Amino acid sequence: MLTIGPYSFESRLLLGTGKFPDFDTQKAAVEASQTEILTFAVRRMNIFEPDQPNFLEKIDVKKYTLLPNTAGAKTAEEAVRIAKLAKASGLCDMIKVEVIGCDKTLLPDPVETLRASQMLLEEGFIVLPYTSDDVLLAKRLEDLGCHAIMPGASPIGTGLGIVNPLNIHYIIEQANVPVIVDAGIGTPSDAAKAMELGADGVLLNTAVSGAQNPVQMAEAMKYAVLAGRGGFEAGRIPKKLHANASSPLEGMSVL
């Protein structure tokens, strides 16, 4: 069970909704993933082309918890404005704080992320900041009262997987709120690795939407998250430098 603020979820896989080839594929992928949390961005409506379909019309929104992001914001104030617009939809009170500080790496601006998180907590939001894998920043965000911490595995959309598993480990080890590894996941093994490290959840988008078969990848990610979590809870064996036979050494009749 994944608990974020007042909400609880069976699934530990959070799915982004960007860049799918078409709505039918997206809907099938969402269903195959068995996710309960979908992320969205907030953007202007095209007033001169009103008939463009919207994914929200294609799904039963009551079945999902919506997690809008503040993507596009470069300052805390911009993030707060986007968050308030999202909340005015009447569909959600959770917000993924995303304040990008660098156009090339799309890495989050730590100072603005911290400021935005504080301002949004004061406004009563359920706050989930997307942050770099900085251990002390994660601690500071938790100390503010953030409801979950979402460190990146690697830069958004790269599919490079967890480039600094030690930092992710430290962040998980110190945290008293859920840690959701967000961004940079490329393969099911990346997602499983995050969960084996003890992450409470994984948020991914491009790994599924950009896959050659997004529906099959969504299902694979579901199993990866389940397998990784199961492995973490079961407790792995310690690593050893030398072999240790798993078959008994006694009673060998041929020798």
Add this chain to the structure above:
Amino acid sequence: MKLTVNGREVDLPETVTTVRTLLDHFGLNKELAIVEVNQSILNKTTRDDQKLTNGDRVEIVQFVGGG
């Protein structure tokens, strides 16, 4: 009436007087639309009857796909 809607200046017929008539004029989905007038975000349950006046700056946004 002239309004700035989503950053573009638009000239609207006299039938457009409220948020509801503005959304209808552009054929926008009221369920999806989130409306801000002069940087004040409107409550979805009460916004439709909000009067608009010449020169208002209106933002109409929605949820779109994103990660």
